[in-house]
Amino acid sequence: MSHLSDLEIANQATLKPIKEIADKAGIAEEALEQYGHYKAKIDISKIQTKGKKGKVVLVTAMSPTPAGEGKSTVTVGLADAFQHIDQNVMVALREPALGPTFGIKGGATGGGYAQVLPMEDINLHFNGDFHAITTANNALSAFIDNHIHQGNALGIDQRRIEWKRVLDMNDRALRQVVVGLGGPTQGVPREDGFNITVASEIMAILCLSTDIMDLKASIAKITIGYTRDRQPVTVKDLGVEGALAMILKDAIKPNLVQTMEGTPALIHGGPFANIAHGCNSIIATETARDLADIVVTEAGFGSDLGAEKFIDIKARKADFEPDAVVLVATIRALKMHGGIAKDNLKEENVEAVKAGIANLDRHVNNIRKFGVEPVIALNAFIHDTDAEFEAVQQWAKENNVHLSLTEVWEKGGAGGVDLAKKVLEVVEQPQTFKHLYELEQPLEEKIETIVKEIYGGSKVTFTSKAQKQLKQFKDNGWDHFPICMAKTQYSFSDDQTKLGAPSDFEITIRELEAKTGAGFIVALTGAIMTMPGLPKQPAALKMDVTEDGHAIGLF
Structure with missing residues (x-):
């Protein structure tokens, strides 16, 4: 197991000139607008498409924990793994935001030997x-x-x-x-x-x-x-x-970079999934589908947030459907949802793993409600034990769930080949895809459907302010929009301390926001903030720069 930081691993990688990556992806030179040697924007009007649209593999996760599950790492590693089994693949990701980079999260370009590069640039100002x-x-x-x-x-x-x-x-x-x-x-x-x-x-x-x-x-x-x-x-x-x-005329062009193993990667846009819709741009995803046979993309946080919004907002607007969904899980996260504190996650605890599976089980059922079969990527960490893994494997077998132990952080694409093969099996099967709700349903009905079907709640309460807004939005002709829930990512409920798979809870909608340009209605729950604060010990304290201008502490 490597003891190098993600940044140190990234700095040791040999990047290919971006023109080589573009050639590999089938992007003509006249469509390439280079930003230095290793980054470019793509003028999509000058792309020669292959005619047939690529299949979409969506990567989501169980409810995240402060321990970190490695969803971006699995997304990148899975794309590299598809390369290992000779698939024509591209990965499409969101851009990291500077706020969380300097706050709790650090960088967001994958990790270990499954990263997109150049990670310093992508995590900082990227292409502007x-x-x-x-x-x-x-x-x-x-x-x-x-x-x-x-x-x-x-x-x-x-x-x-x-x-x-x-x-x-x-x-x-x-x-x-x-x-x-x-x-x-x-x-x-x-x-x-x-x-x-x-x-x-x-x-x-x-x-x-x-x-x-x-x-x-x-x-x-x-x-x-x-x-x-x-x-x-x-x-x-x-x-x-x-x-x-006009201000956005260049920003709307997707950005081309590469994974550590030279897989072409489009990174574009970056809305949060707990306060916005949590997906990279339709333009990047569709451009990748025009160029590759398989597109691996991700949506923020768990299936209750990013995946639901990917399907009911993004895929609906773009008129495509995911052909397979990967659910990222970890033994550590299962133990936390099973009641173990973050400081005690290194100790074996099979019972806590079994208890925490309730969270993963609900995410599996959520994906199946959209008519798509999930594949679980159990992302390996150094302190996981055989007994803990076997407990998850046994549950998967009993519930007819596809499961793959994934080691892309340590081994890159080679550590995700089994996952790639299992995903390919699902991609080649017919799906019975459907949206969770119809746009013609009233706003409150759409919200109730999400709360009851996806979160497992029993009731939705609207504050008097939200009730007035429901009437006003209907009067304004805005009730046909999809819903974008603003909710904590840590729990199915609107209370971030309720881990596992809580049920029979109420969700309070405190207010609504009409995003009539984006074409959705935001429903705000709990204490969700649209401007986060920094923690007591922000990640920025560990960041620095060397004499030759290289970053330190981006992880």
């Missing part, structure tokens, strides 16, 4: 997409405040502006601010706030757009707030959708 999204979001804020300052011809009620500024950093001090202070020349004072960039509706729109004109049309539909008589005000009313689309 998040900066462009931040700029477009904040330009809209500037246009709104300027419109009010210049006479407010639209009659915007400054107490009912929904649009917030954003920053790609965890900064709790900015959650609620007052802007426009300082007298008549400084604008009109009003309350405002900041979200993290990955929670911006512009991030969601970029990831759900099919091309630049679709992006512009969606931006035009954003509801920025309301007039004094409660009528919605849109970006189209302000007339700035063209300017905002």
Whole structure:
């Protein structure tokens, strides 16, 4: 087992020039816009497609724990494993956000010998997409405040502006601010706030757009707030959708990089899955499907969040379906869901593993509700024991669940060959795919369906504010949108301390947000924050830079 850090392993890798990776993927030179030697953007209008769309393998997970399950690592390792068995494959991932990189998470480019490279660049500023999204979001804020300052011809009620500024950093001090202070020349004072960039509706729109004109049309539909008589005000009313689309003209192009084993990788977009829809861009996934026979992609957190949103929001908009779903699980996570504290996970505890399987079992059943057969990737860690693995294997056998012990962190693609073969078997079988709900159902019915069918809850309670919003959204003609639940990732419930597979619980919807540009309604539960804070000991404390400009402490 390697004792090197992920960054040290990444630094030892030999990268191929990005033109070689593009050639391998079938991307013509005129479609390639190089950002240095090892990164590029792709002009999708200049791609020669192979005609037949590739199959989609979605990687999701059981409910995550602070111990970390390695979902991105398995996603990358599985793509490399498909290469080992001579499949034409690409991987499509989200871009990491700087906020969590400096907060708890560190980097998000896989780990060990299953990484996308160059990991330093990808984890930091990459090709500038998040900066462009931040700029477009904040330009809209500037246009709104300027419109009010210049006479407010639209009659915007400054107490009912929904649009917030954003920053790609965890900064709790900015959650609620007052802007426009300082007298008549400084604008009109009003309350405002900041979200993290990955929670911006512009991030969601970029990831759900099919091309630049679709992006512009969606931006035009954003509801920025309301007039004094409660009528919605849109970006189209302000007339700035063209300017905002222009800011994003390069950001909408997917980014090409490579895995450690030279598998072509598209990394594009990065909405969080606990507060947004948690998937990379439709453009990246569809471009990969145009070029490869198999596309391995991931959705954030567990099947109750990322996978449900991937299927009911992203796949619905893009009009495709996943051909197989991989559920990442670990012995450590099973033990935590079985009641063991994070500090005691290194000790063998078969009973805790068996107790924690209840969580994994619900995720398996969730995936089956969409008519797709899951394959469990049991991601190996050094302290796992044979007895613990056998307990999971026995459960899988009894419940007719595909299971593969996966060792991609230590062995790269070679450690995922068994998983790749099992996934290939499922991909080649016919599925009976279906969405969880129909768009014509009322909003509250869609929310109740998710809570009861996916979370295992028994009841949904709407606060008086949420009830008023349900009526208002219906009156505005927004009740045909899909639902994007904002919920803790650590539990099926809205209480992050309820681990395992809680049931018979209530979920409270405290308020709703209409993302009319992105085309979904966000339902906020529990204490979920759209601007996270930094922990007491942020990951930034371990980060530094060498004399020759290389990063230290990105992991």
